[in-house]
Amino acid sequence: MALSQAFLIALIISGSAIVFDKIDVVDANIVQSMYINWRNNEAVIVGSDDLQLALDQTSGSGAVSKRTFLFGSFEMLIKLVPGNSAGTITAYYLSSDGSKRDEIDFEFLGNVSGQPYVVHTNIYTQGNDSSREQQFYVWWYIDSVPIRVFRNYQNKGIAYPNEQGMRVYASIWDGDNWATEGGRIKINWANAPFIAKFAQFRPRACY
Ligand SMILES: *[C@@H]1O[C@H](CO)[C@@H](O)[C@H](O)[C@H]1NC(C)=O
Ligand SMILES: *[C@@H]1O[C@H](CO)[C@@H](O)[C@H](O)[C@H]1NC(C)=O
Numbered sequence: 001m002a003l004s005q006a007f008l009i010a011l012i013i014s015g016s017a018i019v020f021d022k023i024d025v026v027d028a029n030i031v032q033s034m035y036i037n038w039r040n041n042e043a044v045i046v047g048s049d050d051l052q053l054a055l056d057q058t059s060g061s062g063a064v065s066k067r068t069f070l071f072g073s074f075e076m077l078i079k080l081v082p083g084n085s086a087g088t089i090t091a092y093y094l095s096s097d098g099s100k101r102d103e104i105d106f107e108f109l110g111n112v113s114g115q116p117y118v119v120h121t122n123i124y125t126q127g128n129d130s131s132r133e134q135q136f137y138v139w140w141y142i143d144s145v146p147i148r149v150f151r152n153y154q155n156k157g158i159a160y161p162n163e164q165g166m167r168v169y170a171s172i173w174d175g176d177n178w179a180t181e182g183g184r185i186k187i188n189w190a191n192a193p194f195i196a197k198f199a200q201f202r203p204r205a206c207y
Contacts, residue, residue, distance in 0.1 A: 029048045030045055030049050030198070034064060038062035039061050040054060040056055040060070040061050041056070042056065043062075045063075049201075050197065050198070051197065053172045054195050055088055055193060056193040062169060062171030062173075063171070064167050065168040067165075069165055070165050070166075070205070071206055072206060073205070074203045076092060076168075078170075080117060081194045083191065084112050085110025085111060086110050086180040086188065087174065087175060087180050087186050088172060088173075088179070088187060089108065089109055091171045091172070092198075093169050094166035095166055097167070099127060100126045102161035102163075103124040104122075104123050104140070106119060106121060107122070108120075109180060110180060119147065121147070125158070125161050126159040126161075170198050
Protein backbone atom coordinates (compact mmCIF):
# COMPACT_ATOMS: atom_id res chain seq x y z
CA MET A 1 0.00 0.00 0.00
CA ALA A 2 3.02 2.30 -0.08
CA LEU A 3 1.71 3.97 -3.19
CA SER A 4 0.06 7.21 -4.14
CA GLN A 5 -3.66 7.79 -3.74
CA ALA A 6 -3.96 5.89 -0.47
CA PHE A 7 -6.65 7.06 1.89
CA LEU A 8 -7.76 6.01 5.32
CA ILE A 9 -11.51 6.08 5.37
CA ALA A 10 -13.80 5.98 8.35
CA LEU A 11 -17.51 6.36 8.55
CA ILE A 12 -18.74 7.25 12.01
CA ILE A 13 -22.37 7.04 12.91
CA SER A 14 -23.35 8.27 16.32
CA GLY A 15 -26.04 10.24 18.09
CA SER A 16 -26.70 11.77 21.49
CA ALA A 17 -29.92 9.84 21.91
CA ILE A 18 -28.28 6.52 21.19
CA VAL A 19 -27.39 4.26 24.06
CA PHE A 20 -24.67 1.83 23.16
CA ASP A 21 -25.63 -1.32 25.03
CA LYS A 22 -22.82 -3.23 23.53
CA ILE A 23 -19.99 -2.17 21.29
CA ASP A 24 -17.93 -4.94 19.87
CA VAL A 25 -14.59 -4.21 18.40
CA VAL A 26 -14.74 -6.45 15.38
CA ASP A 27 -11.03 -6.74 14.89
CA ALA A 28 -11.25 -9.24 12.10
CA ASN A 29 -9.28 -9.24 8.88
CA ILE A 30 -10.82 -8.99 5.43
CA VAL A 31 -10.91 -12.70 4.72
CA GLN A 32 -12.87 -13.27 7.95
CA SER A 33 -15.27 -10.38 7.60
CA MET A 34 -15.92 -9.84 3.88
CA TYR A 35 -16.43 -11.82 0.70
CA ILE A 36 -16.40 -11.00 -3.01
CA ASN A 37 -20.01 -10.72 -4.19
CA TRP A 38 -19.38 -9.32 -7.68
CA ARG A 39 -16.41 -10.77 -9.46
CA ASN A 40 -14.32 -10.70 -12.57
CA ASN A 41 -10.96 -12.30 -13.31
CA GLU A 42 -8.85 -9.83 -11.31
CA ALA A 43 -11.02 -9.49 -8.19
CA VAL A 44 -9.34 -11.39 -5.38
CA ILE A 45 -8.62 -11.44 -1.67
CA VAL A 46 -4.84 -11.76 -1.31
CA GLY A 47 -3.65 -13.40 1.89
CA SER A 48 -5.79 -12.53 4.88
CA ASP A 49 -6.12 -8.77 4.74
CA ASP A 50 -5.77 -7.39 1.21
CA LEU A 51 -8.65 -7.02 -1.19
CA GLN A 52 -8.08 -6.25 -4.84
CA LEU A 53 -11.01 -5.13 -6.96
CA ALA A 54 -10.87 -4.48 -10.68
CA LEU A 55 -12.82 -2.99 -13.52
CA ASP A 56 -12.36 -4.35 -17.01
CA GLN A 57 -14.53 -4.33 -20.11
CA THR A 58 -16.43 -7.40 -18.93
CA SER A 59 -17.50 -5.93 -15.56
CA GLY A 60 -16.69 -4.16 -12.34
CA SER A 61 -16.34 -6.03 -9.07
CA GLY A 62 -17.14 -5.69 -5.40
CA ALA A 63 -17.02 -7.12 -1.89
CA VAL A 64 -19.41 -6.97 1.04
CA SER A 65 -19.23 -7.54 4.78
CA LYS A 66 -20.71 -10.80 6.03
CA ARG A 67 -22.59 -9.08 8.84
CA THR A 68 -24.70 -5.96 9.22
CA PHE A 69 -23.91 -3.07 11.57
CA LEU A 70 -26.18 -0.44 13.12
CA PHE A 71 -23.74 2.11 14.58
CA GLY A 72 -20.00 2.43 14.61
CA SER A 73 -16.93 3.38 12.67
CA PHE A 74 -15.75 1.47 9.63
CA GLU A 75 -12.17 2.12 8.71
CA MET A 76 -10.48 0.92 5.57
CA LEU A 77 -7.27 1.78 3.79
CA ILE A 78 -8.04 2.39 0.13
CA LYS A 79 -5.56 2.72 -2.68
CA LEU A 80 -7.39 4.23 -5.61
CA VAL A 81 -6.76 3.45 -9.28
CA PRO A 82 -3.42 5.06 -10.22
CA GLY A 83 -2.73 6.87 -13.48
CA ASN A 84 -5.58 7.60 -15.86
CA SER A 85 -8.64 6.61 -13.83
CA ALA A 86 -11.11 8.84 -15.71
CA GLY A 87 -14.61 7.39 -15.82
CA THR A 88 -13.99 4.87 -13.04
CA ILE A 89 -15.75 4.99 -9.68
CA THR A 90 -14.25 3.35 -6.61
CA ALA A 91 -16.89 3.13 -3.90
CA TYR A 92 -16.85 2.44 -0.16
CA TYR A 93 -20.26 2.52 1.41
CA LEU A 94 -22.79 1.17 3.87
CA SER A 95 -26.15 -0.12 2.72
CA SER A 96 -29.01 -2.03 4.28
CA ASP A 97 -30.89 -4.71 2.35
CA GLY A 98 -34.37 -4.25 0.92
CA SER A 99 -36.22 -1.51 -0.94
CA LYS A 100 -36.51 1.08 1.87
CA ARG A 101 -32.81 1.12 2.31
CA ASP A 102 -30.43 3.26 4.32
CA GLU A 103 -27.20 3.97 2.50
CA ILE A 104 -24.13 6.09 3.28
CA ASP A 105 -21.75 6.52 0.35
CA PHE A 106 -18.24 7.50 -0.47
CA GLU A 107 -17.57 7.48 -4.20
CA PHE A 108 -14.16 8.38 -5.57
CA LEU A 109 -14.57 9.71 -9.08
CA GLY A 110 -11.49 9.03 -11.20
CA ASN A 111 -9.67 11.53 -13.35
CA VAL A 112 -7.02 11.76 -16.04
CA SER A 113 -3.40 11.42 -14.89
CA GLY A 114 -2.24 14.17 -12.59
CA GLN A 115 -5.72 15.57 -11.99
CA PRO A 116 -7.51 15.24 -8.67
CA TYR A 117 -10.13 12.73 -7.70
CA VAL A 118 -13.49 14.06 -6.56
CA VAL A 119 -15.04 12.58 -3.41
CA HIS A 120 -18.75 12.24 -3.95
CA THR A 121 -20.95 11.51 -0.94
CA ASN A 122 -24.58 10.59 -0.69
CA ILE A 123 -27.09 9.33 1.85
CA TYR A 124 -30.38 7.50 1.59
CA THR A 125 -32.69 7.08 4.56
CA GLN A 126 -35.47 4.54 4.26
CA GLY A 127 -35.15 4.75 0.50
CA ASN A 128 -35.24 8.56 0.46
CA ASP A 129 -32.37 10.19 -1.41
CA SER A 130 -32.52 13.24 0.85
CA SER A 131 -30.79 16.45 -0.12
CA ARG A 132 -30.80 17.79 3.48
CA GLU A 133 -27.23 16.87 3.79
CA GLN A 134 -26.18 18.73 6.94
CA GLN A 135 -28.84 17.26 9.17
CA PHE A 136 -27.71 13.96 10.60
CA TYR A 137 -25.20 12.90 13.22
CA VAL A 138 -23.05 11.04 10.77
CA TRP A 139 -19.40 11.85 10.47
CA TRP A 140 -17.50 10.70 7.42
CA TYR A 141 -13.76 10.94 7.81
CA ILE A 142 -11.00 10.87 5.25
CA ASP A 143 -7.55 10.64 6.79
CA SER A 144 -9.18 11.59 10.12
CA VAL A 145 -10.75 14.79 8.74
CA PRO A 146 -14.54 14.86 8.80
CA ILE A 147 -15.87 15.85 5.39
CA ARG A 148 -19.60 15.56 5.94
CA VAL A 149 -21.99 15.54 8.89
CA PHE A 150 -25.68 14.61 8.98
CA ARG A 151 -27.67 15.50 12.08
CA ASN A 152 -30.70 13.71 13.43
CA TYR A 153 -33.90 15.65 12.77
CA GLN A 154 -36.28 12.77 13.27
CA ASN A 155 -38.40 15.08 15.44
CA LYS A 156 -39.04 17.10 12.25
CA GLY A 157 -40.07 13.99 10.32
CA ILE A 158 -36.82 13.43 8.48
CA ALA A 159 -35.77 9.81 8.45
CA TYR A 160 -32.48 8.89 10.08
CA PRO A 161 -30.49 5.69 9.45
CA ASN A 162 -30.75 4.20 12.93
CA GLU A 163 -33.28 1.41 12.48
CA GLN A 164 -31.82 -1.13 10.08
CA GLY A 165 -28.39 -2.69 10.01
CA MET A 166 -26.16 -2.01 7.04
CA ARG A 167 -23.44 -4.01 5.37
CA VAL A 168 -20.15 -2.46 4.34
CA TYR A 169 -19.46 -2.60 0.59
CA ALA A 170 -16.43 -1.90 -1.55
CA SER A 171 -16.67 -1.83 -5.32
CA ILE A 172 -15.31 -0.45 -8.55
CA TRP A 173 -17.47 0.21 -11.57
CA ASP A 174 -17.89 2.00 -14.88
CA GLY A 175 -19.37 5.44 -14.23
CA ASP A 176 -18.15 7.20 -17.31
CA ASN A 177 -21.57 8.50 -18.23
CA TRP A 178 -21.31 10.97 -15.29
CA ALA A 179 -18.19 10.57 -13.14
CA THR A 180 -15.48 12.66 -14.72
CA GLU A 181 -16.33 16.23 -15.68
CA GLY A 182 -19.97 15.28 -15.91
CA GLY A 183 -19.32 12.37 -18.27
CA ARG A 184 -17.30 14.36 -20.82
CA ILE A 185 -14.17 12.27 -20.20
CA LYS A 186 -14.68 8.57 -20.91
CA ILE A 187 -12.85 5.48 -19.74
CA ASN A 188 -9.79 4.66 -21.81
CA TRP A 189 -10.12 0.87 -21.94
CA ALA A 190 -6.55 0.58 -23.23
CA ASN A 191 -5.56 1.09 -19.56
CA ALA A 192 -7.78 -1.73 -18.25
CA PRO A 193 -7.92 -3.53 -15.91
CA PHE A 194 -8.32 -0.66 -13.44
CA ILE A 195 -7.27 -1.90 -10.02
CA ALA A 196 -8.27 -0.53 -6.60
CA LYS A 197 -6.89 -2.05 -3.41
CA PHE A 198 -8.37 -2.21 0.05
CA ALA A 199 -6.75 -3.27 3.30
CA GLN A 200 -7.22 -3.26 7.06
CA PHE A 201 -11.00 -3.25 7.24
CA ARG A 202 -11.61 -2.40 10.89
CA PRO A 203 -15.23 -2.06 11.90
CA ARG A 204 -15.75 -0.83 15.45
CA ALA A 205 -19.42 -1.27 15.72
CA CYS A 206 -22.50 -2.63 17.37
CA TYR A 207 -25.11 -4.67 15.54
C1 LIG B 1 -37.07 12.92 1.95
O1 LIG B 1 -36.21 13.76 1.21
C2 LIG B 1 -36.72 15.06 1.01
C3 LIG B 1 -35.77 15.79 0.09
O2 LIG B 1 -34.56 16.08 0.74
C4 LIG B 1 -36.93 15.76 2.34
O3 LIG B 1 -37.46 17.05 2.14
C5 LIG B 1 -37.88 14.94 3.20
O4 LIG B 1 -37.98 15.52 4.48
C6 LIG B 1 -37.37 13.50 3.31
N1 LIG B 1 -38.37 12.71 4.02
C7 LIG B 1 -38.06 11.91 5.03
C8 LIG B 1 -39.19 11.14 5.66
O5 LIG B 1 -36.93 11.78 5.45
C1 LIG C 1 -10.60 16.31 -12.72
O1 LIG C 1 -9.69 17.35 -12.93
C2 LIG C 1 -10.28 18.57 -13.34
C3 LIG C 1 -9.18 19.56 -13.62
O2 LIG C 1 -8.37 19.74 -12.47
C4 LIG C 1 -11.26 19.05 -12.29
O3 LIG C 1 -11.94 20.21 -12.75
C5 LIG C 1 -12.28 17.97 -11.97
O4 LIG C 1 -13.12 18.36 -10.92
C6 LIG C 1 -11.55 16.69 -11.60
N1 LIG C 1 -12.42 15.60 -11.19
C7 LIG C 1 -13.39 15.05 -11.89
C8 LIG C 1 -14.04 13.86 -11.31
O5 LIG C 1 -13.76 15.46 -12.98
